[in-house]
Amino acid sequence: MSLYKVVYYNNLKMMSRMFLNNVKSKIKVKNPIVDCDGDEMARIIWKMIKDKLVLPYLDINIKYFDLGIQNRDATDDKVTIQAAKAIEEFKVGVKCATITPDLARQKEFDLKQLWKSPNATIRNYLEGTVMREPIMIKNIPKLIPTWKKPIVIARHAHADQYKATDINIPSPGTLQLRFIPDDDSSVQSWDVAKFSSQGVALAMFNTHKSIKGFAESCFAYSLSRKMPLFLTTKSTVLKTYDKAFTDGFNEIYDKYKAEFEKNGLLYEHRLIDDMVAQVIKGEGGYVWACKNYDGDVMSDLVAQGFGSLGLMTSVLISPKGVFEAEAAHGTVTRHYRVHQKGGETSTNSIASIFAWTRALSHRAFLDGNKELEAFSAHLEKLVIDTVESGKMTKDLALIIHGDKIERQHWLSTEEFINEVAIRFNKK
Ligand SMILES: NC(=O)C1=CN([C@@H]2O[C@H](COP(=O)(O)OP(=O)(O)OC[C@H]3O[C@@H](n4cnc5c(N)ncnc54)[C@H](OP(=O)(O)O)[C@@H]3O)[C@@H](O)[C@H]2O)C=CC1
Ligand SMILES: O=C(O)CCC(=O)C(=O)O
Numbered sequence: 001m002s003l004y005k006v007v008y009y010n011n012l013k014m015m016s017r018m019f020l021n022n023v024k025s026k027i028k029v030k031n032p033i034v035d036c037d038g039d040e041m042a043r044i045i046w047k048m049i050k051d052k053l054v055l056p057y058l059d060i061n062i063k064y065f066d067l068g069i070q071n072r073d074a075t076d077d078k079v080t081i082q083a084a085k086a087i088e089e090f091k092v093g094v095k096c097a098t099i100t101p102d103l104a105r106q107k108e109f110d111l112k113q114l115w116k117s118p119n120a121t122i123r124n125y126l127e128g129t130v131m132r133e134p135i136m137i138k139n140i141p142k143l144i145p146t147w148k149k150p151i152v153i154a155r156h157a158h159a160d161q162y163k164a165t166d167i168n169i170p171s172p173g174t175l176q177l178r179f180i181p182d183d184d185s186s187v188q189s190w191d192v193a194k195f196s197s198q199g200v201a202l203a204m205f206n207t208h209k210s211i212k213g214f215a216e217s218c219f220a221y222s223l224s225r226k227m228p229l230f231l232t233t234k235s236t237v238l239k240t241y242d243k244a245f246t247d248g249f250n251e252i253y254d255k256y257k258a259e260f261e262k263n264g265l266l267y268e269h270r271l272i273d274d275m276v277a278q279v280i281k282g283e284g285g286y287v288w289a290c291k292n293y294d295g296d297v298m299s300d301l302v303a304q305g306f307g308s309l310g311l312m313t314s315v316l317i318s319p320k321g322v323f324e325a326e327a328a329h330g331t332v333t334r335h336y337r338v339h340q341k342g343g344e345t346s347t348n349s350i351a352s353i354f355a356w357t358r359a360l361s362h363r364a365f366l367d368g369n370k371e372l373e374a375f376s377a378h379l380e381k382l383v384i385d386t387v388e389s390g391k392m393t394k395d396l397a398l399i400i401h402g403d404k405i406e407r408q409h410w411l412s413t414e415e416f417i418n419e420v421a422i423r424f425n426k427k
């Protein structure tokens, strides 16, 4: 079995029918799923999804880890690494968006320290590639009208800025980079900068092993989806660092070249600035392999271009044979502030629902559980049917109605999830 298998439903209607025809009682799920809870509006959505769309239908052993900021602080962030290890053990995890604290958050929650990003901790532990793909829904116009087919961002999930040493330079002086080999060869050092006043510096790294693992997952994934692959870097500027990516991909491509050509698929390296311009004028329909930071930024751009951050799925596929699903967006703090004041919110829960369906379908695939596979497909179909019937959250309604939007055009956060749940019960 390929380590990089991702289940996609080509025939949602047929799978959904299978669910309706066959499922009489709660579906038994043999092996556990690791559930990582999160923060703010995302946490509120998470609970509603579990209570209304998942737990009533599944007899499932959920290994729960509370990655909410208060519990990470209370456990000195040990809970995050425990969650990563549990995902490694049970092979399938699903994660709610979490706060990565900055100084303002430290003050807000009276945190012991500025804990690291839980996403970076988990992804660095599991390694692998984050595949981000927009959910395309017929009646939601794309903000970038030239886009006709999905653009899948394949984001290298290991290191670079997300495992960097990120420091203040307190006074004038010389900054050096040193490499001390484990064997007897001599120490090497490089002068990075001569500071005449205070400043900042960053040291980041990656490994050839991780880069080649990234390349492997991108080629395997592109082939399985029959989509061309583009890798972007700034190798003209980072002549050594980014060349490690172009060389690593070329090496792995040798293995895939014949299959790519047989399927009429293209692999090409492009400079990132050239690519961003091409992306806007092209029609989509490819996998875009991005370095870690580029993938973070570009996936939000692509998500918004296709409609909303609430429609961007995100799955981590790891060479350890492990799978983690999440939404690409964050905790949606601006909406949460409204909720805290008792106001009505309309936060899109679709990407979080799809985090659950993608994790469950991977569980189904690993366990050979056809009923669970049909359940996940059915839930995805209900969500899409709900939006196609005109019932949606405000982010989507705004794309359709623009400044003519009225209250009747959209549902609140809870109303949308209730609407999906009602459809479930109608059968
Ligand atoms: N995977 C993770 O765990 C991630 C966590 N974060 C964390 O999330 C927190 C908030 O980050 P922030 O930069 O505001 O990014 P968010 O992605 O949470 O939100 C940014 C804006 O995008 C729109 N948006 C995002 N998701 C949705 C949705 N589901 N439905 C409707 N609109 C949506 C909203 O726009 P509008 O206000 O215009 O409606 C929102 O204010 C931070 O603490 C950050 O650390 C951030 C990214 C990923
Ligand atoms: O981990 C974080 O702080 C941000 C994560 C993020 O933005 C993403 O996964 O897209």
Ligand SMILES: [Mn+2]
Pocket (backbone or CB within 6 Å): 296, 297, 300, 328
């Ligand atoms: Mn991001």
